[in-house]
């Protein structure tokens with residue numbers, strides 16, 4: 049079947065969930081058309097989609113990252129006809145709003161076959177398309193060797209999962225083996241009751257009765273023992289698996305690039321921790337009750353066949369019926385489970401957001417608004433649970449009804465067989481006992497798709513983590529930094545316009561380099577690029593006149609880099625814990641450091657000095673105190689390169705002077721990059737000041753040099769002096 053077949057196009061076409069989603073939906077439709085796999089969420093992230101929508105550039109970047117050779121161009125109707133592959137068109141809809149659509153193909157009779165994410169598939173004549181496609185801009189896409197098809201991805205997923213389970217194989221096999229015994233022994237009672245009624249009781253043989261009861265007791269005890277042993281093995285497997293998957297999840301998470309965290313809600317990340325539990329629950333279910341249910345169904349059906357082939361046949365016929373019942377609802381269940389997970393993440397995220405913003409909420413008296421918001425998101429979450437519950441209830445009454453009909457049918461049929469003396473009463477009892485255990489087993493087997501689906505969603509969400517490219521950690525080891533030369537650097541966030549271009553900055557050891565400029569013009573981002581949080585588009589960052597920053601081994605680079613960011617994180621623990629952050633150190637070493645660098649004065653003001661518990665579980669610190677701890681943390685590393693991003697913004701004058709003094713002292717051992725608004729302090733400490741203005745470095749020089757011309761820095765001084 050050609051990929052441009054109408055049936056395939058209709059199947060792969062994706063409708064938008066939100067007005068802003070039209071661009072990502074078009075791209076997703078084309079990915080599916082080429083038998084690939086992605087999600088709106090991922091495309092939104094890669095394309096930098098916001099509530100305002102997606103830029104053509106954003107779509108272009110996302111398509112490139114998803115394995116397409118992409119070209120953004122202007123075209124006309126004729127070239128669209130000549131281009132034989134699907135294209136994304138930038139149009140204006142009937143409300144004159146910007147909108148993306150897919151143009152799949154052209155045919156003389158039908159016109160253009162259009163995939164509209166807001167409406168679906170339809171045809172448009174040349175004239176009508178001309179009216180919509182005013183900008184004449186479009187995006188051509190052709191999958192390249194990096195394009196991953198759904199099949200390839202599923203293979204990778206399978207391998208990943210098998211790898212995760214590898215260590216559990218032994219325990220799982222033992223549990224299955226024990227399960228076979230448990231299922232087999234389950235029939236012992238039915239068989240014994242038949243023998244009891246048909247043979248032992250009529251024969252009045254007391255010895256037979258006693259030995260039968262003893263044998264049954266042994267079998268039942270053995271069953272209990274084996275069940276317990278099995279439960280223990282499964283429990284152990286569950287503990288090991290949970291530990292392993294949690295470790296995997298956490299270590300994967302910590303190695304993901306910073307941009308991954310920029311676009312995700314904390315609640316969503318927290319809810320992913322529960323995914324490990326969901327997967328584990330299903331593994332437990334599969335290796336415990338599923339295997340018993342399968343075996344019970346097989347053994348019971350064989351058992352029934354041995355009594356009467358008609359009975360066996362009735363059972364065999366009933367099995368597909370149960371499965372059909374569940375299969376019919378499968379899609380609904382899957383959607384419902386997905387919705388529950390999404391609204392649970394939203395709910396958690398809303399809760400965390402509210403707690404974090406409690407001061408603002410209180411000061412603006414916004415409690416009613418946030419209560420309402422919480423009520424709304426929680427009610428939405430409960431509604432989704434309710435919806436799944438309704439599907440489950442509907443399934444359970446349907447299967448319950450089928451059970452009753454089935455049991456009554458078997459009862460009538462076996463009673464007739466007894467009347468006709470084809471089977472004995474004991475056999476009837478045994479058949480009813482076996483059917484009694486067979487039906488719940490079949491129902492369980494059919495219902496197993498529900499938790500399996502749930503685990504499948506959880507598994508896909510977890511695999512998303514595993515498949516995201518980690519930070520590139522390989523490269524040349526580095527132990528010293530003498531110079532950093534930023535050359536013609538250009539950068540943009542995904543789908544956004546350029547934040548800066550052609551930036552040139554030289555940072556040297558023993559020098560303090562300052563970067564100043566208006567708020568929001570990218571100073572912190574430049575600092576973060578130097579921390580290797582973001583990759584850059586064009587230009588180079590050359591370390592020690594030798595290596596590009598991207599060629600350097602990440603761990604060795606970050607070992608010699610220290611940063612005091614704008615937002616300081618204080619971990620739960622003592623002040624010492626917060627300075628060391630896990631670095632092994634002797635108490636006298638840290639005491640000497642504190643004394644030598646003059647931090648003693650500040651830490652002695654805390655109730656228990658260096659051993660004061662801080663962070664969420666300890667005392668509240670002022671902004672200035674946090675900055676002092678962050679400064680101590682950074683300097684204790686004895687860095688080769690120190691970045692300070694508004695690191696003194698919350699400090700009082702004396703503390704700021706102390707910090708400036710310290711910086712003058714430490715700069716003899718490292719290169720310092722100082723990003724600040726506090727221009728007055730730079731006069732005495734900055735060796736060179738760069739002014740970031742209009743997306744590039746507008747001017748640079750020391751205080752005296754900058755004061756000679758009219759610029760952002762000299763204007764500040766003019767105003768201050770005039771203000772005095």
Ligand SMILES: Nc1ncnc2c1ncn2[C@@H]1O[C@H](COP(=O)(O)OP(=O)(O)OP(=O)(O)O)[C@@H](O)[C@H]1O
Pocket residue numbers: 310541542544547566567568569570571572573574
């Ligand atoms: N992860 C991100 N994704 C998209 N845009 C971002 C991201 N981080 C920052 N920005 C945007 O980049 C621009 C520059 O931000 P940045 O924090 O670098 O400015 P700044 O010059 O340091 O500002 P300030 O002086 O106020 O700290 C801002 O418009 C900001 O909204």
